[in-house]
Amino acid sequence: MEVGMLPISASKRGKLLSTGYTTLLSISRASLADLARDLQVSEDEASEIMKCASKTSTLDLSTGTHTTTVVNGGQTAWAMLNEEKFSLHITTSCVDLDNILCGGINCKEVTEIGGVPGIGKTQIGIQLAVNVQIPPEYGGLGGKAIYIDTEGSFMVERVLQIAEACIEDMSEYSNHFRKDFQASEVKMHPNNILENIFYFRVCSYTEQIALVNYLDKFITEHKDVKIIIIDSVTFHFRQDFDDMALRTRLLSAMALKLMKLASKFCLAVVLLNQVTTKHIDGSFQLTLALGDSWSHSCTNRIILFWNGNDRHAFIDKSPSLKSASAQYSVTPKGIRNSTSCKRIKMM
């Protein structure tokens, strides 16, 4: 029944049904006074119900041209193509990794990165928080970062190291490619980079959910945030959760909110995940934590793993990227190309 879908309270819905208003059409045809009298509610409440009903019924008539959409809020695929062509990417500082990601981490999407302890998830998170701040003159976004730390693995000393290395790389780049400007100094200082990373320390799953709810307001106040990193999204949901069904519901609600944030503010959301073992086909295999239902929640999924002595990243799931793996390494300067390949690539 259509009335069952209205976002109004259960008692109001019950009243509508019991007095015979079972379809949205019947509500829109009734007059305000009739509705108020039948339901025995005030005229204000009745007008609210009518507003709800008319918003939900999508009976927009097209104006006759082919470019308008029939359903409110929709967008044609052609319009989206233009948007996607110009969508922004955040570099990971490793050329091979950027290549398999077609430029870097996509804005407007939720990317999940998971791996065993010690593989470099936090390193990638910190590298992205620094790289989002690269100014547009050097090919970056010039934005700010939000780093949500649930495990306490954010070490400021490391952020400083990576920030200093990033500025060094930028001055090297400007020395090579912009010789026409006389010794153009990169005007950024590592402290500027640290200043643009907003850090939140979350101590329970309640705080995590509350923070994701609050981010909408926070980002409206800080419009230049371009990346949200949650390190790690798993930690608090793995401890003392007896009701697994509740956990799944909360996680999917949280993932939906993050997706909305990503598309509303055109920013990238990166979720770092842990691993667990699962018994498949008679043997134990590694898989990302939080279960099968969670694996549907993210747009892209990258798994970091050891292959011999090298770190690799594999695109496990993506609607637009090809399934491929790339090698990367963690150096004192941050994430960089793997040193075992003999090619030298300029930034």
Add this chain to the structure above:
Amino acid sequence: MANKVINEMGLPKSISNIFTARNIITAKDALSHTEFELMELLDVGMSEVISAISHISEIVSPPSQTALLLMEQRVCNESMAGHLPTRLKGLDEALCGGIPFGVLTELVGPAGIGKTQFCLKLSLLASLPANFGGLDGHVIYIDVESKFSSKRLIEIGMKSFPEIFHKKGMAQEMAGRILILRPTSLSEFAESLHQIKISLIHQHVKLLIIDSMAALVLGEYDCGASRQQALGWHVSFIKSLAEFSRIPVVVTNQVRSQIGDEPLMYSFQAQSHSRKKDSHATYDSHLVAALGINWAHAVTIRLVLEAKSGQRFIKLAKSPISPPLAFPFNITSSGVVLLDDNGIEMNGPEINSINCQGQNALFNF
């Protein structure tokens, strides 16, 4: 934060009363339901639910800080910018100063390799006065397996810091700052944690050592979900203790053997790997850290102590601030001593492996 009462959050009276009527008292109760569930439960419209939840969320959210602010706080307020120097030059350099405050550092290794010796030295270092490079504070040493030896502690003190320990009464004062607790069960341990939290608020305690975590947990529960849950709760609590009081927490862990040489793999790896598998399966057992993969994710820094061809090594297996280095060491009368301050860089997952060759210790279970 999560237990804040909804009545005190400044919501309009009408909605606040409805929450209480439906037995949703704290923020945790409210946020544990999705918005749709709340709409059904409270019998109010969606827009009211959304505005109530966003109000509650804003109050419960942690405050924002910038990374710059964090760094400045550490540099101003804490000794050595938030590190406890171990006096092992190579290790301290790799760790940007020493054992970091506010996070869990794990020492894992086979029996008899030197974990307790390392902990004894650390407890001494924390109790030293500030002008000798210590933290000038109290130490809580949770000694589950009754391995703490005061005599050995004083010996290490005499040999490493003769100028302090030969002064009258100093040995007594230093040793007097180290409090040893011997909980016999996990629940006793949890109780003492709550008491420790109170003394941390008074800021006397500067170091917490748990030797060993594995003995506490493994003795009590059968393998499986209940053990993981119990461990999970304790890990969260210890981490939050470390964080809010900004002290270093050092935890030791045992090893167990695992049959089979095959490392765990992902499903996409398994497909390509199966072609390379040998025709005969290997049944060699090798050592892994106890307590599971959940624990391995929870610790921030993991130091692996092992013995390879008769030489002991201390390896930085997991650390967000250091390269993967291995340092050879020995145990002398003054505790752990590094033989080479330039570590050997190890690439790949080898840094995580635990060897026990050339050591006369019985470890097979």
